[in-house]
């Protein structure tokens with residue numbers, strides 16, 4: 001089987017193994033998959049994180065380090081004077097700061113409205129479903145023709161996802177549930193009989209090229225942006241945060257920031 005040059009380059013950059021499997025090997029590795037999927041590429045070093053747990057761990061770690069968090073507090077405007085940021089406005093008062101980072105995902109462009117920067121970040125809705133399967137039914141994340149299934153250790157299997165340009169609407173739809181269920185059963189017939197126990201939607205911060213925007217506002221000193229991570233914001237979070245912090249503190253950068261600057 002021929003590998004995809006993009007996947008090859010990715011595996012090489014990240015020093016990950018890449019193995020080509022024929023259909024029989026793929027079927028032996030994952031017997032729950034449909035029989036007629038053909039050969040497969042295996043990336044045995046790729047792992048997964050459970051994002052809700054990651055979020056909780058991040059929150060706990062920040063609190064442990066004494067970082068002040070204001071949850072459920074909307075930033076309603078930016079404060080700036082003489083071309084420098086002064087802080088933000090919220091529903092419960094102003095917060096003054098010499099440096100502000102806009103990291104509001106799909107909503108980042110709204111926050112920057114009126115600052116003279118048209119940030120090309122728009123919402124792209126993604127719906128997912130979750131099956132209550134059994135542990136070990138599937139052991140690897142499987143991607144096939146734009147659809148993917150992610151097995152968790154406790155038997156849950158996530159399946160997704162849709163790509164929808166429907167504004168800031170986070171509602172779920174019956175059509176998407178049906179389509180995601182159908183495609184999951186086609187890919188993993190062994191899922192038949194297991195219930196879909198969750199269905200949800202999120203808004204990805206979409207950019208035209210999928211490349212995030214990281215750096216300082218061109219006209220307002222101290223105002224920084226870290227947004228537009230589209231389909232990979234969890235994976236890219238550590239590196240993009242580090243990149244921006246290095247820039248803010250004038251430190252040597254872990255990598256060239258220029259592909260991401262505004």
Ligand SMILES: Cc1cc2nc3c(=O)[nH]c(=O)nc-3n(C[C@H](O)[C@H](O)[C@H](O)COP(=O)(O)OP(=O)(O)OC[C@H]3O[C@@H](n4cnc5c(N)ncnc54)[C@H](O)[C@@H]3O)c2cc1C
Nearest residue numbers: 074075104105107126161202203229230231232233234235
């Ligand atoms: C279905 C689906 C599957 C995905 N799968 C993956 C995956 O497998 N791997 C991966 O790496 N990425 C994945 N992503 C993409 C990932 O979720 C995003 O890239 C990532 O969440 C972007 O992070 P962010 O912090 O920039 O934005 P968000 O996670 O959207 O966070 C922005 C936050 O800002 C808050 N906010 C907005 N406006 C304001 C305001 N005015 N005041 C205060 N707060 C505000 C929002 O409430 C939100 O909490 C997936 C996304 C979806 C929808």
